Amino acid sequence: xxxxxxxxxxxxxxxxxxxxxxxxxxxxxxxxxxxxxxxxxxxxxxxxxxxxxxxxxxxxxxxxxxxxxxxxxxxxxxxxxxxxxxxxxxxxxxxxxxxxxxxxxxxxxxxxxxxxxxxxxxxxxxxxxxxxxxxxxxxxxxxxxxxxxxxxxxxxxxxxxxx
Amino acid sequence: xxxxxxxxxxxxxxxxxxxxxxxxxxxxxxxxxxxxxxxxxxxxxxxxxxxxxxxxxxxxxxx
Numbered sequence: 001x002x003x004x005x006x007x008x009x010x011x012x013x014x015x016x017x018x019x020x021x022x023x024x025x026x027x028x029x030x031x032x033x034x035x036x037x038x039x040x041x042x043x044x045x046x047x048x049x050x051x052x053x054x055x056x057x058x059x060x061x062x063x064x065x066x067x068x069x070x071x072x073x074x075x076x077x078x079x080x081x082x083x084x085x086x087x088x089x090x091x092x093x094x095x096x097x098x099x100x101x102x103x104x105x106x107x108x109x110x111x112x113x114x115x116x117x118x119x120x121x122x123x124x125x126x127x128x129x130x131x132x133x134x135x136x137x138x139x140x141x142x143x144x145x146x147x148x149x150x151x152x153x154x155x156x157x158x159x160x161x162x163x
Numbered sequence: 164x165x166x167x168x169x170x171x172x173x174x175x176x177x178x179x180x181x182x183x184x185x186x187x188x189x190x191x192x193x194x195x196x197x198x199x200x201x202x203x204x205x206x207x208x209x210x211x212x213x214x215x216x217x218x219x220x221x222x223x224x225x226x
Contacts, residue, residue, distance in 0.1 A: 007222040107167060134190045134210045141169045142207030149215055157215045
């Protein structure tokens with residue numbers, strides 16, 4: 001048996017848990033270092049004319065939808081899933097996380113076409129997490145729901161993988 | 164069944180209902196519209212995200 005060079009899969013999920021800090025970084029202090037709280041993730045909707053992409057670093061109201069029943073900043077994401085990781089071989093694995101419930105905007109009227117939901121960490125200065133696009137929609141006195149994929153190594157919403 | 168509309172709750176049977184589906188590699192979206200005498204009074208949509216992010220992470224060999 002020999003040692004095999006690889007990135008430890010658990011490290012990737014621990015990054016999502018904030019358990020490693022390999023340099024100086026300003027973050028919002030946890031309530032307790034021994035019993036830390038989970039950050040709040042929020043989901044905001046953006047107009048089809050907005051320009052969110054991989055370079056987006058923080059939440060901004062620019063380009064965000066507005067309308068009856070919608071509050072700027074979006075809604076809080078239900079986060080009952082702890083980031084997890086699974087090894088697929090001695091050199092590879094996947095770390096993954098998915099919100100544990102659908103994201104719902106109930107009884108809203110959003111008349112201008114929107115096509116993006118932006119996930120961000122509202123606890124840590126609204127830092128960006130991910131941008132997800134879909135076919136442009138409008139909502140009239142109705143509900144807009146974003147259903148999540150299953151929280152698995154193959155389908156989770158956010159995955160870090162090595163091969 | 165009562166439907167929430169721009170004119171208040173209305174009986175579904177009094178409204179014209181339209182439904183649609185968008186199914187592609189990225190999403191499965193369903194939507195429903197209700198119209199009262201041609202006027203759009205309710206529209207809801209439900210998006211199931213299919214594509215997840217899976218960035219590869221590499222560790223470089225020493226030397």
